[in-house]
Amino acid sequence: MKQELEEQQDFVKEVTKMSDDFDRWYTEVVRKAEMADWSGVRGMMVVRPYGWAMWEAIMRAFDDMIKESGHENWAFPLLIPREFLMKEAEHIEGFAPEVAWVTKAGGRMEELEDPLAIRPTSETIIGAIIRRYIQSYRDLPKLTNQWNSVVRWEMRSRLFLRSREFWWQEGHTFHASAKEAIEEADLILRYYRSIAEDWLAVPVLAGKKSPAETFPGAVHTLTIEGLMRDGLALQMRTSHYFGQNFANAYDISFSNRENERELCHSTSWGMSTRLVGAVVMGHGDDSGLIVPPKVAPIQVAVVPIFRDDAGRSKVEAFIDGWAPQLKAAGIRFRVDWRDERPGDKYAHWELKGVPLRLNVGGRDADAGQVEMVDRLTREKVAVPVAGIAARLSAELEGFQKKLFERALKFQRDNTFELETLDEVIAHYREKGGFVWASWCGDTDEEARIKTESGGVTIRVIDEETKPSGKCLVCGEPAKFRVALAKAY
Amino acid sequence: MKQELEEQQDFVKEVTKMSDDFDRWYTEVVRKAEMADWSGVRGMMVVRPYGWAMWEAIMRAFDDMIKESGHENWAFPLLIPREFLMKEAEHIEGFAPEVAWVTKAGGRMEELEDPLAIRPTSETIIGAIIRRYIQSYRDLPKLTNQWNSVVRWEMRSRLFLRSREFWWQEGHTFHASAKEAIEEADLILRYYRSIAEDWLAVPVLAGKKSPAETFPGAVHTLTIEGLMRDGLALQMRTSHYFGQNFANAYDISFSNRENERELCHSTSWGMSTRLVGAVVMGHGDDSGLIVPPKVAPIQVAVVPIFRDDAGRSKVEAFIDGWAPQLKAAGIRFRVDWRDERPGDKYAHWELKGVPLRLNVGGRDADAGQVEMVDRLTREKVAVPVAGIAARLSAELEGFQKKLFERALKFQRDNTFELETLDEVIAHYREKGGFVWASWCGDTDEEARIKTESGGVTIRVIDEETKPSGKCLVCGEPAKFRVALAKAY
Numbered sequence: 001m002k003q004e005l006e007e008q009q010d011f012v013k014e015v016t017k018m019s020d021d022f023d024r025w026y027t028e029v030v031r032k033a034e035m036a037d038w039s040g041v042r043g044m045m046v047v048r049p050y051g052w053a054m055w056e057a058i059m060r061a062f063d064d065m066i067k068e069s070g071h072e073n074w075a076f077p078l079l080i081p082r083e084f085l086m087k088e089a090e091h092i093e094g095f096a097p098e099v100a101w102v103t104k105a106g107g108r109m110e111e112l113e114d115p116l117a118i119r120p121t122s123e124t125i126i127g128a129i130i131r132r133y134i135q136s137y138r139d140l141p142k143l144t145n146q147w148n149s150v151v152r153w154e155m156r157s158r159l160f161l162r163s164r165e166f167w168w169q170e171g172h173t174f175h176a177s178a179k180e181a182i183e184e185a186d187l188i189l190r191y192y193r194s195i196a197e198d199w200l201a202v203p204v205l206a207g208k209k210s211p212a213e214t215f216p217g218a219v220h221t222l223t224i225e226g227l228m229r230d231g232l233a234l235q236m237r238t239s240h241y242f243g244q245n246f247a248n249a250y251d252i253s254f255s256n257r258e259n260e261r262e263l264c265h266s267t268s269w270g271m272s273t274r275l276v277g278a279v280v281m282g283h284g285d286d287s288g289l290i291v292p293p294k295v296a297p298i299q300v301a302v303v304p305i306f307r308d309d310a311g312r313s314k315v316e317a318f319i320d321g322w323a324p325q326l327k328a329a330g331i332r333f334r335v336d337w338r339d340e341r342p343g344d345k346y347a348h349w350e351l352k353g354v355p356l357r358l359n360v361g362g363r364d365a366d367a368g369q370v371e372m373v374d375r376l377t378r379e380k381v382a383v384p385v386a387g388i389a390a391r392l393s394a395e396l397e398g399f400q401k402k403l404f405e406r407a408l409k410f411q412r413d414n415t416f417e418l419e420t421l422d423e424v425i426a427h428y429r430e431k432g433g434f435v436w437a438s439w440c441g442d443t444d445e446e447a448r449i450k451t452e453s454g455g456v457t458i459r460v461i462d463e464e465t466k467p468s469g470k471c472l473v474c475g476e477p478a479k480f481r482v483a484l485a486k487a488y
Numbered sequence: 489m490k491q492e493l494e495e496q497q498d499f500v501k502e503v504t505k506m507s508d509d510f511d512r513w514y515t516e517v518v519r520k521a522e523m524a525d526w527s528g529v530r531g532m533m534v535v536r537p538y539g540w541a542m543w544e545a546i547m548r549a550f551d552d553m554i555k556e557s558g559h560e561n562w563a564f565p566l567l568i569p570r571e572f573l574m575k576e577a578e579h580i581e582g583f584a585p586e587v588a589w590v591t592k593a594g595g596r597m598e599e600l601e602d603p604l605a606i607r608p609t610s611e612t613i614i615g616a617i618i619r620r621y622i623q624s625y626r627d628l629p630k631l632t633n634q635w636n637s638v639v640r641w642e643m644r645s646r647l648f649l650r651s652r653e654f655w656w657q658e659g660h661t662f663h664a665s666a667k668e669a670i671e672e673a674d675l676i677l678r679y680y681r682s683i684a685e686d687w688l689a690v691p692v693l694a695g696k697k698s699p700a701e702t703f704p705g706a707v708h709t710l711t712i713e714g715l716m717r718d719g720l721a722l723q724m725r726t727s728h729y730f731g732q733n734f735a736n737a738y739d740i741s742f743s744n745r746e747n748e749r750e751l752c753h754s755t756s757w758g759m760s761t762r763l764v765g766a767v768v769m770g771h772g773d774d775s776g777l778i779v780p781p782k783v784a785p786i787q788v789a790v791v792p793i794f795r796d797d798a799g800r801s802k803v804e805a806f807i808d809g810w811a812p813q814l815k816a817a818g819i820r821f822r823v824d825w826r827d828e829r830p831g832d833k834y835a836h837w838e839l840k841g842v843p844l845r846l847n848v849g850g851r852d853a854d855a856g857q858v859e860m861v862d863r864l865t866r867e868k869v870a871v872p873v874a875g876i877a878a879r880l881s882a883e884l885e886g887f888q889k890k891l892f893e894r895a896l897k898f899q900r901d902n903t904f905e906l907e908t909l910d911e912v913i914a915h916y917r918e919k920g921g922f923v924w925a926s927w928c929g930d931t932d933e934e935a936r937i938k939t940e941s942g943g944v945t946i947r948v949i950d951e952e953t954k955p956s957g958k959c960l961v962c963g964e965p966a967k968f969r970v971a972l973a974k975a976y
Contacts, residue, residue: 078653
């Protein structure tokens with residue numbers, strides 16, 4: 001019990017080093033930086049304000065993007081009747097093992113006539129509902145999205161990456177032609193890429209999934225894959241083109257211009273709180289988190305330094321002189337007046353990954369300046385308080401770029417080209433990262449890669465580059481250029 | 489089937505008159521204005537973009553308010569173990585009849601060891617979790633909030649007002665003293681009042697609930713009550729002060745400044761999609777909705793009028809000349825190019841309650857003006873396009889005020905003072921509205937009011953005004969001045 005209380009304290013100075021034990025480092029950082037915890041309900045997490053605020057920044061950015069291109073938010077039911085769920089065979093086969101079922105209700109826990117599934121994803125209920133709103137080609141496209149949580153009865157769990165409940169958006173769109181639907185799935189993948197790279201500063205490989213990794217019921221699945229600092233890939237988002245599979249299962253049809261009935265073409269796409277985990281694993285270091293300024297709940301931490309009440313008053317008056325300028329400039333900052341030693345506060349804000357820290361003592365006040373410390377480079381520079389808001393805004397912008405460049409360099413340094421399965425197997429005995437190789441497209445051979453390498457999978461098919469040479473497994477002429485990796 | 493398809497068409501011109509059948513009018517307006525529908529899952533609704541966008545505007549406004557005063561958003565689990573739920577006796581007694589239970593999971597629908605409740609509200613799980621994050625007085629207050637949906641197995645249902653799933657925020661706060669917690673509940677009620685009056689333009693009575701209407705487990709419940717256009721009251725929001733009841737049940741304690749353990753004082757408060765229903769019932773008329781500009785998804789509808797392609801080109805070029813100014817000014821507008829007759833479009837936008845409509849024909853283009861029609865007064869005036877954005881912004885602001893004043897007049901015209909239960913019974917045989925009366929505070933007599941009047945209840949206790957005269961039931965000296973009404 002004492003152990004638990006200590007671990008839960010808000011003021012934490014140290015974590016396991018990333019280089020000593022990545023998994024332990026990850027869990028400690030997420031918990032001690034007050035992002036999330038296990039909830040006491042098995043496999044379900046509680047997201048704390050510091051983690052949720054990052055998700056809110058991501059939600060806002062993506063919501064703006066999709067609304068600009070005509071998507072609309074809906075709220076569809078949490079519970080799905082079994083009959084709705086069962087209509088698309090491949091889809092239900094994929095999700096049935098993970099469904100949680102509501103079977104009783106009310107004070108006497110009376111049995112329901114038919115059990116209801118908590119949505120593991122909403123294709124099936126949206127299919128059953130949306131058909132009412134589509135009569136003719138004039139009603140298309142229908143570009144729906146919703147923000148919610150879903151439940152999947154996972155057996156393994158990892159904060160933010162895999163839990164029985166997670167938070168996400170799920171987009172579901174319905175179109176008059178295959179071309180439009182394919183373009184929609186492509187557009188969304190570009191948005192996802194922008195969220196990953198421009199907002200989270202995590203560079204990604206983007207492309208198509210192989211058949212084995214395609215979403216149940218989809219014709220094809222697009223993905224973006226980031227590289228975490230332990231060398232494992234993380235599937236950050238997916239966007240699916242369904243062809244007419246769901247429209248056929250749920251009879252979602254429209255009258256075309258010739259007044260004939262046609263089935264719709266549909267897509268779905270989702271982006272989840274997993275992205276918050278990607279921020280942790282994509283940027284952190286031995287001291288803890290490093291948060292990209294664009295999604296940082298706190299961009300600037302101000303640590304006052306003083307010895308006595310008089311010193312405190314002086315520093316406080318000094319900070320009060322320029323802090324309003326930061327607020328006016330929309331900079332998210334926090335002045336840390338807690339009763340702790342400055343050195344401990346430094347470690348605390350480093351652990352939380354706040355991009356910039358300002359140390360402010362009496363002599364700084366006299367000189368009309370603050371000491372600015374960069375979380376990434378750890379450089380310290382004196383910054384005059386005249387024009388401080390503009391300077392900090394520029395520094396934050398620069399920080400965002402530096403963080404992306406650091407991650408891009410890491411990705412490039414850990415991306416390789418190999419030719420045979422033996423080379424791939426040997427590579428992943430020693431190292432992580434992405435390996436580009438050529439593949440003939442055979443699904444059995446895809447399975448062999450995974451089995452013989454101990455879990456390496458095809459993460460992305462690069463559709464823009466022709467494969468050179470032979471398939472890494474069979475040596476026959478290759479059809480696809482693929483990126484391999486071990487992945488979360 | 490044909491019937492259903494016709495009803496579901498996007499383009500609707502007519503609804504039942506409010507004055508003919510209020511209930512039917514309500515359901516038709518909600519459905520035909522594309523706000524919400526029943527989902528096909530019993531008792532559960534689907535909220536469509538036009539309804540959800542109003543909820544998004546409400547969420548944004550309230551979220552800004554609570555963040556400004558230091559509240560933080562969390563995400564707590566959807567599912568609650570039975571043991572957590574059962575700890576606060578009064579609370580569970582109040583909610584048990586409405587709980588939906590998850591009892592099975594996975595592909596073979598295996599029985600769970602212990603059933604999990606879908607949250608009907610989250611006091612119990614938050615109580616069980618938050619205690620970990622509270623050690624000393626330095627950790628207080630803890631001001632938590634979350635945006636989510638909850639499930640209550642209701643038997644009656646009405647779109648937005650009562651359904652098995654609804655969307656809301658639930659705030660849960662923990663304090664070091666009763667005084668602070670009571671002030672918190674008061675502060676939130678002021679926010680709720682501001683949402684109702686300043687945003688939704690619905691004037692409310694604010695005050696305390698009587699014991700019979702107090703939330704299960706609360707010491708007291710505060711409420712705001714609006715008057716709908718059929719004369720029935722609607723409880724729009726509630727804010728609860730729990731004293732130490734929940735802290736006691738869940739052992740939520742802290743070390744005070746003297747290093748002694750003390751129980752926290754807590755509050756909870758919630759605001760739901762019910763408010764969207766309040767907009768419909770608080771402002772509508774025979775032609776449909778009237779939406780307050782501040783929460784209107786579309787504030788201005790532009791209807792182009794033309795006879796042929798040349799006419800269309802002319803009007804289009806004219807609109808293209810000034811529409812970007814509207815966008816730049818942040819006015820939410822829609823140009824209706826659909827292939828329908830102008831008169832039908834007028835009716836359509838009236839049904840949807842869009843505050844201002846601009847009719848734009850070739851002669852308007854020649855004169856450099858548009859015809860502006862006010863949804864509330866139905867007045868038409870010519871508006872020059874020079875400076876149109878500033879003019880429309882001012883008109884929208886004026887519309888918001890006029891709408892509130894109209895609702896306030898309606899509320900005042902339908903508020904009465906009576907002295908005896910017989911008078912109250914007679915009153916509600918003929919009329920609706922609020923009746924102010926005096927009450928001795930006896931709970932049995934409160935029950936008698938409800939039984940003998942056919943459902944009239946005490947909506948609000950006015951704590952700021954001393955009661956004059958005698959109790960309406962027993963004739964003894966009164967302790968409370970109360971507002972009575974029939975309510976949703």
